[in-house]
Amino acid sequence: GDSVTQMEGPVTLSEEAFLTINCTYTATGYPSLFWYVQYPGEGLQLLLKATKADDKGSNKGFEATYRKETTSFHLEKGSVQVSDSAVYFCALSALSNTGKLIFGQGTTLQVKP
Amino acid sequence: EPEVTQTPSHQVTQMGQEVILRCVPISNHLYFYWYRQILGQKVEFLVSFYNNEISEKSEIFDDQFSVERPDGSNFTLKIRSTKLEDSAMYFCASSLNNEADTQYFGPGTRLTVL
Numbered sequence: 279g280d281s282v283t284q285m286e287g288p289v290t291l292s293e294e295a296f297l298t299i300n301c302t303y304t305a306t307g308y309p310s311l312f313w314y315v316q317y318p319g320e321g322l323q324l325l326l327k328a329t330k331a332d333d334k335g336s337n338k339g340f341e342a343t344y345r346k347e348t349t350s351f352h353l354e355k356g357s358v359q360v361s362d363s364a365v366y367f368c369a370l371s372a373l374s375n376t377g378k379l380i381f382g383q384g385t386t387l388q389v390k391p
Numbered sequence: 392e393p394e395v396t397q398t399p400s401h402q403v404t405q406m407g408q409e410v411i412l413r414c415v416p417i418s419n420h421l422y423f424y425w426y427r428q429i430l431g432q433k434v435e436f437l438v439s440f441y442n443n444e445i446s447e448k449s450e451i452f453d454d455q456f457s458v459e460r461p462d463g464s465n466f467t468l469k470i471r472s473t474k475l476e477d478s479a480m481y482f483c484a485s486s487l488n489n490e491a492d493t494q495y496f497g498p499g500t501r502l503t504v505l
Contacts, residue, residue, distance in 0.1 A: 310491035314496075319498070320498055321395070321482060321496035321497050321498040321499055322434070322482065322484075322496040323496070324493045324494070324495075327491065327493070329491045367433075367434060369434075371491055375489060376422075376439040376441070376446040376447035376489060377422050377424065377439050377446075377486055377488075377489035377492070377494065378424075378436045378439055378447055379424075379426070379434075379436060379494060380436065381426075381433050381434040381435070382433060383432070383433040384433060384434070
């Protein structure tokens with residue numbers, strides 16, 4: 279079945295460092311791909327999405343490109359801030375037409391000043 | 392900005408008891424979902440709901456679970472007879488459309504079964 283695999287965390291970076299969180303997926307067809315972020319004590323918020331191959335999603339300095347050939351959707355940011363500390367979830371929308379999201383295990387990012 | 396709300400934020404119950412988790416989705420949304428996250432594990436899909444019926448459910452969503460939209464604004468998840476392994480954070484979400492549309496999540500209800 280469809281699945282999403284994220285790099286293990288936690289990831290600890292200093293402020294202004296470059297961030298990459300790897301995400302790969304297995305799916306039939308070409309699902310839509312998402313990154314959600316969960317700040318402490320809050321629900322999940324959509325960070326960015328891409329709906330077809332080679333699309334680049336971007337928001338708040340974060341970017342991810344839908345790579346069909348490597349079935350990947352890695353999250354990047356050029357310069358992280360302390361306020362980016364959160365849990366990041368990669369997800370795909372299954373092609374069942376019901377909106378079901380399949381999530382990766384989440385990656386905790388801690389940014390130190 | 393409209394948001395999804397959930398009540399209660401934390402529910403403690405005894406094994407075998409029934410619980411109802413409540414959600415108020417965004418008012419013009421048409422698709423509704425429940426997910427759960429057991430501590431330290433990934434977020435798992437439970438059920439999707441559209442046009443007053445379940446459109447998809449996972450293997451987790453067995454006969455002990457049910458969902459309802461009783462009054463056009465609330466969306467509830469009922470667990471008939473709770474088990475220890477039902478302890479988790481339960482998230483409600485809603486979207487205007489399905490598939491690639493953004494799902495808006497509530498803050499979650501932490502369910503603890505003793």
